[in-house]
Amino acid sequence: MIEHGPLLERLLAGDFICAVSDDNAYRHLANEETREAIDAYLRPLNRRLASNEDASVYFLAWRQLNDTAREQLSRQLADTVNSLLPMLEWLQLVQEALGRDALAAPGDVLKPAEFSAKCEDNQSLRERLERLATDNFFGSQSDQLDAQVKQIFKRLKEHGYLMQPHSERQVFVVTGKMDYLVDVVRFIRDEENLPIDADEDTGTQEALL
Amino acid sequence: MSRRENSALGNGVGSGVSELESRLLKTGAERLALLGKHAERLMQAYTRDDVPLEGLSDGALRKLLAARVLWRPDEQSGVKLSPKVRDLIAEMLADETRRHVNADVAETLELIRTQVDSYREARSKGEHWRQEQQLLRLRQEVDGLNGRFADAIDSLWQRLNSDFGFVSQLNDKIRENDRAQKQIVRLLDGLALIDFDELIALVGSDGSLRKLLISQLQNRLSHHYTSLREVQRRLIELMARFRKQQARSRLMTGMAAFLREHPGFVPGNYAQRSEVPALFNRAAPLNPAAAPALDHALDTRVLAELLHELPAPRHAAQNVAVANPVQPAEESLAAARQQALKLDVERFYLAVLDQPPAEPVSALAYLQQSGLEWADEIWLFQVIAEYQGLPRSEQQAFRLQQEESKASAFNDLRLIHDVALAVAV
Numbered sequence: 001m002i003e004h005g006p007l008l009e010r011l012l013a014g015d016f017i018c019a020v021s022d023d024n025a026y027r028h029l030a031n032e033e034t035r036e037a038i039d040a041y042l043r044p045l046n047r048r049l050a051s052n053e054d055a056s057v058y059f060l061a062w063r064q065l066n067d068t069a070r071e072q073l074s075r076q077l078a079d080t081v082n083s084l085l086p087m088l089e090w091l092q093l094v095q096e097a098l099g100r101d102a103l104a105a106p107g108d109v110l111k112p113a114e115f116s117a118k119c120e121d122n123q124s125l126r127e128r129l130e131r132l133a134t135d136n137f138f139g140s141q142s143d144q145l146d147a148q149v150k151q152i153f154k155r156l157k158e159h160g161y162l163m164q165p166h167s168e169r170q171v172f173v174v175t176g177k178m179d180y181l182v183d184v185v186r187f188i189r190d191e192e193n194l195p196i197d198a199d200e201d202t203g204t205q206e207a208l209l
Numbered sequence: 210m211s212r213r214e215n216s217a218l219g220n221g222v223g224s225g226v227s228e229l230e231s232r233l234l235k236t237g238a239e240r241l242a243l244l245g246k247h248a249e250r251l252m253q254a255y256t257r258d259d260v261p262l263e264g265l266s267d268g269a270l271r272k273l274l275a276a277r278v279l280w281r282p283d284e285q286s287g288v289k290l291s292p293k294v295r296d297l298i299a300e301m302l303a304d305e306t307r308r309h310v311n312a313d314v315a316e317t318l319e320l321i322r323t324q325v326d327s328y329r330e331a332r333s334k335g336e337h338w339r340q341e342q343q344l345l346r347l348r349q350e351v352d353g354l355n356g357r358f359a360d361a362i363d364s365l366w367q368r369l370n371s372d373f374g375f376v377s378q379l380n381d382k383i384r385e386n387d388r389a390q391k392q393i394v395r396l397l398d399g400l401a402l403i404d405f406d407e408l409i410a411l412v413g414s415d416g417s418l419r420k421l422l423i424s425q426l427q428n429r430l431s432h433h434y435t436s437l438r439e440v441q442r443r444l445i446e447l448m449a450r451f452r453k454q455q456a457r458s459r460l461m462t463g464m465a466a467f468l469r470e471h472p473g474f475v476p477g478n479y480a481q482r483s484e485v486p487a488l489f490n491r492a493a494p495l496n497p498a499a500a501p502a503l504d505h506a507l508d509t510r511v512l513a514e515l516l517h518e519l520p521a522p523r524h525a526a527q528n529v530a531v532a533n534p535v536q537p538a539e540e541s542l543a544a545a546r547q548q549a550l551k552l553d554v555e556r557f558y559l560a561v562l563d564q565p566p567a568e569p570v571s572a573l574a575y576l577q578q579s580g581l582e583w584a585d586e587i588w589l590f591q592v593i594a595e596y597q598g599l600p601r602s603e604q605q606a607f608r609l610q611q612e613e614s615k616a617s618a619f620n621d622l623r624l625i626h627d628v629a630l631a632v633a634v
Contacts, residue, residue, distance in 0.1 A: 009497060012497060013494050013495070013496060014491070014492075014493070014494030014495075045495065046492075047492045047495075050487060050490065050491075052488065059491055059492075060492040061490040061491060061492055062490055065490070069492075070480050070481060070485075071480075073479075073480030073485065073489060073490065073491070074478055074480040074481065075605050076480075076489075077476075077478065077479060077480050077489055079601075080489075081476060084464070085465065085468045088461055088462075088464055088465035089465060091461055092461075092465060095458075101377055101382065101454075102379055102454040102457070102458055103454070103457055103458050103461055105454065105457070180488070182457055182460065182461065183488055184489075185461060186460055187486060187488055188464070188476045189460065189463075189464060191476065191479075191486075192476050194463075194464070194467055195467070196460065196464055196466075197459045197460070197463050
């Protein structure tokens with residue numbers, strides 16, 4: 001268990017562990033025995049190891065749900081729901097500004113400077129960025145573009161969607177928590193029967209194989 | 210005698226052949242040179258539909274047409290680059306948007322059969338030179354077949370390794386991937402046409418044919434087959450990734466549009482269900498804290514060392530002589546009042562905490578009861594400001610209700626008369 005000390009600390013602190021945020025720990029978690037050992041350790045803390053469906057991110061869940069836990073989960077859910085639109089708009093903005101062919105996915109590299117430069121040149125992107133930065137979720141107080149972008153990246157890092165491999169370099173990598181966000185959106189769509197385009201049929205590729 | 214005749218005949222044929230060969234060489238070199246001479250014009254033609262004819266002499270055009278570098282599909286249309294030259298340029302540039310994959314195996318096999326027959330005939334007649342020529346052409350044909358497979362596989366790998374980077378849209382990538390997969394199926398079908406049992410029967414006992422058409426060909430084709438299967442597997446994997454990305458994009462874009470159209474949308478409270486969905490069961494963060502403890506003799510020494518290593522606090526020397534007598538400035542008086550207001554409001558918040566949960570306390574009522582002398586408006590402002598200034602986690606512990614009304618029937622401006630604060634349940 002000693003070797004997993006730092007990993008346990010990160011998990012207990014509420015971090016999401018994925019191949020980007022902590023490759024080494026993530027590989028350890030792929031081992032069922034390690035997962036069982038961690039679960040046993042977490043038992044007295046009323047926590048257990050959980051993952052999303054693809055097992056691309058791990059986090060801690062309550063083992064027993066009591067009233068306090070449910071209350072905390074309700075508040076957390078409200079936070080997540082409040083963060084949805086700003087997160088989705090940010091994802092779209094990044095995709096459009098950087099001219100990418102897909103939404104930012106785990107492992108993608110993002111540079112605030114590049115993003116700023118693209119938004120600076122384009123009035124409509126600039127306005128959307130401004131609106132987004134001053135949204136409560138990102139909470140920028142500045143009217144300077146660079147400061148706004150910096151604040152957005154800072155908040156995304158705090159929320160675990162981005163990680164910064166070198167603290168002195170302004171280069172960020174998208175983490176597996178983005179997968180979690182996608183799963184949350186998919187869940188809400190299915191659960192609430194929202195009129196949003198269904199997934200492409202995934203059967204065709206398997207048929208080809 | 211017959212031998213002499215034969216050799217004379219051989220010589221005669223030989224000199225005729227070398228004459229033919231030298232003529233071929235000469236014309237070929239001249240025509241290849243045309244490519245270099247008109248390189249820029251041909252590249253212009255490559256990037257657009259027609260060959261630009263300005264400044265091209267009739268003679269030069271005739272030569273280019275005779276060399277089949279250019280062709281004219283019909284009298285009305287312009288002059289175009291011939292498909293073969295277009296393919297050649299695409300190959301040279303590894304231009305994946307235009308590179309063709311073409312391994313017409315059936316025709317090659319037909320040709321090989323005919324050539325093997327000619328070769329056999331020449332051998333049985335003892336025509337060594339013709340035999341040599343046939344073997345050379347057979348070798349070229351086999352090399353050509355190999356080359357076409359190798360080129361096609363190379364082109365497929367290039368496209369795969371660049372993630373179809375030559376097209377920028379995901380939908381185009383999906384289409385290109387689909388096209389590449391179809392090409393592979395055609396190439397595999399082509400490979401399947403080559404029946405080695407038939408080839409073995411065809412070559413019989415001839416050593417050089419056997420080496421060329423059986424062992425070498427089989428070796429290379431099995432190599433191509435493995436490569437094609439590998440590319441196919443990787444293409445299918447990549448396609449699955451593309452499709453996943455596409456589905457993801459659609460989902461996220463769709464949800465963003467939905468939320469923009471329905472700003473008040475709130476999903477069900479999944480946390481209160483008997484079975485909380487796994488995705489939403491995220492335990493509260495826990496910070497393992499530790500403090501220095503002196504109950505272990507060994508640790509005491511370490512702690513003492515740490516204490517010694519602490520940088521000494523630096524106090525700047527204060528110059529008493531220049532100190533000014535206390536004279537609160539206007540600003541600091543205002544600041545003191547602001548501070549007093551803030552403290553009173555904090556006491557109000559504490560008073561609310563003492564109330565039973567969910568029982569709202571009116572801010573104005575509290576102001577009157579407590580005998581504080583703040584103006585109503587200032588008091589309400591500060592109560593609201595305090596609420597907004599709370600960290601999110603503490604904010605959730607309270608519920609702030611505003612008692613408000615419209616300014617008039619035609620003015621949607623909201624006037625706040627009072628606020629009520631309650632502990633959230």
